Amino acid sequence: MTAGSPSVGRPRSERARVAVLHAVDDLLVDVGYAAMTMKNIAERAGVGRQTVYRWWATKAEILFEACVEDAGRELASEPGTTTVSDIANFLAALAEFLSTSPAGAAYRALLGEAQHDPAVAVLLGTVDVLGLGARPVLQRAVDRGDLGPGAVGEDAVAVAVLVGPLVYRALTGATTDAVSLDELAAAAAESLRRLG
Amino acid sequence: MTAGSPSVGRPRSERARVAVLHAVDDLLVDVGYAAMTMKNIAERAGVGRQTVYRWWATKAEILFEACVEDAGRELASEPGTTTVSDIANFLAALAEFLSTSPAGAAYRALLGEAQHDPAVAVLLGTVDVLGLGARPVLQRAVDRGDLGPGAVGEDAVAVAVLVGPLVYRALTGATTDAVSLDELAAAAAESLRRLG
Amino acid sequence: MTAGSPSVGRPRSERARVAVLHAVDDLLVDVGYAAMTMKNIAERAGVGRQTVYRWWATKAEILFEACVEDAGRELASEPGTTTVSDIANFLAALAEFLSTSPAGAAYRALLGEAQHDPAVAVLLGTVDVLGLGARPVLQRAVDRGDLGPGAVGEDAVAVAVLVGPLVYRALTGATTDAVSLDELAAAAAESLRRLG
Amino acid sequence: MTAGSPSVGRPRSERARVAVLHAVDDLLVDVGYAAMTMKNIAERAGVGRQTVYRWWATKAEILFEACVEDAGRELASEPGTTTVSDIANFLAALAEFLSTSPAGAAYRALLGEAQHDPAVAVLLGTVDVLGLGARPVLQRAVDRGDLGPGAVGEDAVAVAVLVGPLVYRALTGATTDAVSLDELAAAAAESLRRLG
DNA sequence: AATTAATCGAGACGGTACGTCGGGTCTTTAC
DNA sequence: GTAAAGACCCGACGTACCGTCTCGATTAATT
Numbered sequence: 032m033t034a035g036s037p038s039v040g041r042p043r044s045e046r047a048r049v050a051v052l053h054a055v056d057d058l059l060v061d062v063g064y065a066a067m068t069m070k071n072i073a074e075r076a077g078v079g080r081q082t083v084y085r086w087w088a089t090k091a092e093i094l095f096e097a098c099v100e101d102a103g104r105e106l107a108s109e110p111g112t113t114t115v116s117d118i119a120n121f122l123a124a125l126a127e128f129l130s131t132s133p134a135g136a137a138y139r140a141l142l143g144e145a146q147h148d149p150a151v152a153v154l155l156g157t158v159d160v161l162g163l164g165a166r167p168v169l170q171r172a173v174d175r176g177d178l179g180p181g182a183v184g185e186d187a188v189a190v191a192v193l194v195g196p197l198v199y200r201a202l203t204g205a206t207t208d209a210v211s212l213d214e215l216a217a218a219a220a221e222s223l224r225r226l227g
Numbered sequence: 228m229t230a231g232s233p234s235v236g237r238p239r240s241e242r243a244r245v246a247v248l249h250a251v252d253d254l255l256v257d258v259g260y261a262a263m264t265m266k267n268i269a270e271r272a273g274v275g276r277q278t279v280y281r282w283w284a285t286k287a288e289i290l291f292e293a294c295v296e297d298a299g300r301e302l303a304s305e306p307g308t309t310t311v312s313d314i315a316n317f318l319a320a321l322a323e324f325l326s327t328s329p330a331g332a333a334y335r336a337l338l339g340e341a342q343h344d345p346a347v348a349v350l351l352g353t354v355d356v357l358g359l360g361a362r363p364v365l366q367r368a369v370d371r372g373d374l375g376p377g378a379v380g381e382d383a384v385a386v387a388v389l390v391g392p393l394v395y396r397a398l399t400g401a402t403t404d405a406v407s408l409d410e411l412a413a414a415a416a417e418s419l420r421r422l423g
Numbered sequence: 424m425t426a427g428s429p430s431v432g433r434p435r436s437e438r439a440r441v442a443v444l445h446a447v448d449d450l451l452v453d454v455g456y457a458a459m460t461m462k463n464i465a466e467r468a469g470v471g472r473q474t475v476y477r478w479w480a481t482k483a484e485i486l487f488e489a490c491v492e493d494a495g496r497e498l499a500s501e502p503g504t505t506t507v508s509d510i511a512n513f514l515a516a517l518a519e520f521l522s523t524s525p526a527g528a529a530y531r532a533l534l535g536e537a538q539h540d541p542a543v544a545v546l547l548g549t550v551d552v553l554g555l556g557a558r559p560v561l562q563r564a565v566d567r568g569d570l571g572p573g574a575v576g577e578d579a580v581a582v583a584v585l586v587g588p589l590v591y592r593a594l595t596g597a598t599t600d601a602v603s604l605d606e607l608a609a610a611a612a613e614s615l616r617r618l619g
Numbered sequence: 620m621t622a623g624s625p626s627v628g629r630p631r632s633e634r635a636r637v638a639v640l641h642a643v644d645d646l647l648v649d650v651g652y653a654a655m656t657m658k659n660i661a662e663r664a665g666v667g668r669q670t671v672y673r674w675w676a677t678k679a680e681i682l683f684e685a686c687v688e689d690a691g692r693e694l695a696s697e698p699g700t701t702t703v704s705d706i707a708n709f710l711a712a713l714a715e716f717l718s719t720s721p722a723g724a725a726y727r728a729l730l731g732e733a734q735h736d737p738a739v740a741v742l743l744g745t746v747d748v749l750g751l752g753a754r755p756v757l758q759r760a761v762d763r764g765d766l767g768p769g770a771v772g773e774d775a776v777a778v779a780v781l782v783g784p785l786v787y788r789a790l791t792g793a794t795t796d797a798v799s800l801d802e803l804a805a806a807a808a809e810s811l812r813r814l815g
Numbered sequence: 816a817a818t819t820a821a822t823c824g825a826g827a828c829g830g831t832a833c834g835t836c837g838g839g840t841c842t843t844t845a846c
Numbered sequence: 847g848t849a850a851a852g853a854c855c856c857g858a859c860g861t862a863c864c865g866t867c868t869c870g871a872t873t874a875a876t877t
Contacts, residue, residue, distance in 0.1 A: 143342030432821025535734030
């Protein structure tokens with residue numbers, strides 16, 4: 032059908048694939064991004080070094096694959112009854128993601144690496160990780176009439192207004208308590224209304 | 228005067244110091260942060276390798292020193308007549324800083340590295356680079372009565388609300404045009420009023 | 424007939440066998456022994472890698488098989504009318520073999536590898552490649568009474584006296600012209616007479 | 620005087636140099652040439668890997684340096700009173716060298732590698748290791764009138780006649796006892812006289 | 816004809832050495 | 847005592863080959 036070789040030769044080992052993805056998650060927590068090398072990823076996964084290189088070019092690619100799907104699930108917040116509560120729910124999920132989740136730690140590491148390596152910037156550009164969580168919230172706000180339809184456009188600033196403050200605090204090492212989160216949600220709602 | 232040897236032996240070479248700081252700026256632009264090594268910093272500066280290590284422990288420290296003073300000057304925006312125009316002036320300066328200035332590139336690189344290396348996170352925490360630019364704006368808003376006095380507190384979210392959206396867009400590679408900047412300024416003003 | 428499975432299942436592919444032996448010869452000429460790997464032997468032969476390993480354990484074994492029979496034929500020199508001319512004929516064949524023949528190149532490579540790997544030394548010891556060519560010459564000299572009967576014994580030095588000089592020159596990269604060959608033949612005859 | 624930088628920077632460590640040469644000798648005996656890698660040479664010598672590569676390109680170069688001087692000393696046999704006894708002394712030294720000496724083992728390994736790698740063949744061609752031992756013997760024979768003066772020429776076959784048989788036996792794993800050595804000496808003397 | 820079993824080409828698997836590069840330290844001479 | 851030069855030991859890089867394994871597909875002799 033598609034490829035030239037549908038099933039010639041030994042098939043890829045699913046065991047090795049998941050072992051690598053798990054190893055990356057573990058190492059990010061245990062030793063941090065900088066000390067995480069292709070060598071010890073392979074060792075931690077109990078996998079040959081070449082097997083890692085065969086499927087991923089860099090540790091950023093592995094981390095990205097390990098991050099994306101988890102991010103989608105963890106950022107899918109409960110819809111609220113009002114726009115403000117909807118936003119509050121999302122910001123709570125986002126704060127949790129950024130400060131606690133392994134996938135969030137991977138995202139922060141990747142966003143950091145993207146500042147050093149254009150290839151990683153391109154990689155991150157392929158999936159709008161936080162936008163995928165934020166856009167449903169914005170769409171519901173548009174549907175309620177609380178936000179102009181331009182706010183969910185491709186390059187709209189609405190996503191940045193929504194997630195930017197929390198991301199900035201996460202990257203600078205600040206933590207955000209529940210009270211501040213509610214304040215931020217109210218402020219963001221006000222801000223977004225102004226963008227409509 | 229004070230310690231055992233205040234000025235015995237050859238004094239530190241000012242020539243070497245500025246050569247290193249300039250070399251770091253040049254290399255960040257020419258080859259990027261990742262490809263910038265202590266070795267080629269020393270070579271570009273025409274300086275011995277040990278001379279670099281004698282005064283800075285890591286390339287992040289050099290970059291930080293090269294970045295801070297420029298940042299202070301470049302982020303000192305013109306006070307506007309109203310809070311909204313004041314904020315607009317600041318956001319314009321911030322956008323310029325993040326997207327164009329060498330010091331801004333250094334800041335982004337350092338913020339990225341801080342996600343990988345706790346020591347760099349601590350280093351960045353010693354000077355609130357963007358906050359130093361944002362706080363005068365917020366203070367003037369408080370003075371005008373447009374913002375509650377709590378907004379300029381130590382750990383207040385106001386700074387994050389002000390700079391977060393633009394920082395997020397800069398880190399994810401998005402550019403922000405003048406029109407969007409004005410929208411953001413208006414939205415931020417609204418948002419901040421809500422925090423008061 | 425004999426073992427558990429005399430001829431059940433698919434029989435060994437003769438096509439694959441000769442393809443491998445030819446590939447080894449070609450590669451030895453094209454890229455040399457060191458750059459000749461089991462991987463590119465299989466590729467050059469258009470054969471699976473496992474198929475090579477199924478029948479030969481090392482590239483030395485393949486080369487040995489490819490070498491032995493050719494060596495026997497190429498070293499079977501024309502008997503001369505006198506011992507000196509007999510020896511001269513043999514030395515001419517030997518010089519040709521060592522310097523020009525693919526089988527000779529294989530022999531030199533194997534003799535070289537035997538210095539690094541005891542298993543190859545054992546392998547080479549199973550067939551006295553040059554001795555098989557030299558012994559008929561020596562036997563005829565014994566029959567003529569030009570040489571004592573001990574010279575064709577198992578561990579006699581006569582073979583070494585006969586082939587050693589040319590082998591040494593071949594291994595050290597020296598070439599030997601026709602005039603020198605005749606001198607060597609006369610000298611060897613003299614030398615062998617002395618061993619009787 | 621000579622080079623552009625007579626003594627700038629840290630000087631080469633003599634300790635490291637001899638440690639590497641000794642490590643190579645030890646490893647050749649302990650594990651053999653094939654299993655002797657640049658990696659374990661460095662480890663055995665207690666030296667960084669880069670330090671090895673800084674001064675030698677291949678393990679063959681190291682072995683060559685470790686071999687040459689020892690070879691000169693070990694092959695410098697006692698002059699005998701007659702040409703036959705002179706040759707006998709040399710052949711005894713040569714047999715000892717080839718079968719027992721570490722330097723001889725190195726020589727055999729290098730001669731083997733030269734069959735696989737043209738660069739090693741060139742390297743070996745720079746110093747006529749065995750010839751340096753054999754030529755004095757031949758020269759004395761010429762002086763005695765037992766050998767024509769052409770025998771000590773650049774490309775003369777006399778050296779090969781002298782050392783070839785023993786080298787061939789050494790490379791093929793044969794050992795040569797004292798009785799055979801004396802026979803070989805007498806035969807070689809006869810053979811060389813014929814070359815005069 | 817159907818079954819059985821060893822072969823075939825292909826290619827992924829876990830390992831390990833390669834030669835290079837950057838890390839941070841040290842040891843020289845020159846200033 | 848700093849500066850410039852450069853060698854030191856260390857370890858990760860990405861590549862290549864090792865020898866083994868697991869596939870689907872052949873290919874004959876045996877049922």
